[in-house]
Amino acid sequence: MIPIAGLVIGILAGFVFDVSVPLELQPYLPIAIVAALDAVFGGIRAVIEGIFNDKVFVVSFIANVLIAAFIVFLGDQLGVGSQLSTAVIVVLGIRIFTNVATIRRHIFHA
């Protein structure tokens, strides 16, 4: 219940406060969001499978975001930022699809 309320509050806060993203963080925010989405879907799946652990979720959430941002940062330093961010997006996207597919099977049995 609290996480759902947190999500709603976060979205509302995003609409209410017009905060501009710091320039240095701008390239990493989209990747970080996708990584966080991956962690969130993984968490939902863990809940459904009964193995959810909030400590694991917090650690994996933060680690996902940091690693994704770091990979993009590294790619930017190496001059392959766009390719590496594409790679990260692809990997995270596959994971999200897998997790959502499992959630779907559990909920709809199909």
Place this chain on the structure above:
Amino acid sequence: MPDQTSGPSDDAEPGGAPRHAHHRHEDRPEPDVVAPDVAATDEVSDETVQDETVGDETVGDEDEATPEPATPVAPPQPFLPGGSRFTPAAPSGTRRLWNAVTQKPDGGQVLVAVLVALLGFGAVLQVRADDDALANARRDDLVQILDGLRRQADRLDDHVAELESDRRDLVSGADTEAAALEQAQERARSTGVLAGTIAASGPGIILTISDPDREVNAYTMLRAINELRVAGAEAIQMRGGGNDEAVRVVASTAFENPRPGVLTVGGKELEPPYEIVAIGEPGELTGSMTFANGVIASMEQDGAEATVDEYDDLTVDVLHEPQPPQYARPAPEDGDDE
């Protein structure tokens, strides 16, 4: 992930879990043997979720992972037809989700809530910031955009140069036109002076002829005018002091004596004393009048008295009314103009 416990469980949660799920599902085709076991573990993990103790949670996780080494035995018959692969033998995922949503909140969820709130916040920010295309574009895209803009700027510069040269042409054309107009006006003025249609002023002489007996005939007058023209007179007018008639002497001005003692100039009858105003170089004009056996001499022979006075500034203000030519018309030009 240096932490031993969180390492595998982190993997197990979003990405690694499919393995467990897969194996579990593969186990299900033999419900007699395996399903109770799976149901038991699921039951246990469900319970642990309800209880929400970290230690139990990891134990449950390990419990999930421990069947893994054993599973390679199972796969030989993974795809038996008619197997209910996705029918959970334990409390369904939906129920677990519902339980998780409706369960009593505890402190551990607050951190999760904060992170999820951060995610929502960041996502909304990013979606709203996406309006600015340049800010999020990568370096290659920026270079490309810059290149395109530079090309566009070049094209526009060319356009500007073209238009500026057009403008220069037009301005110089306007200047030329203005100069031509000025020239034409100047020519019209000088032509007007010559044709007698505008007043003229300048240095010159006044030739005064007192002719009490009206002996000076048209021939002598014409000769005087001719001498003045020879001396370079540019504008001439003639006034008859007797009846105060004045005539601008132009190319078409005729002198005649319709009757003895009557002098008409340009169709107007003038009565003595005559006064001829000529604008030109005063010395030359005077010389043209006073040379031996010249105009003045012949007038004095006729019994008239003629005097020449030089002036630095005279005005010829009598105007000639030009008549449009009735017969003569401009001849067709051969070749270029003039």
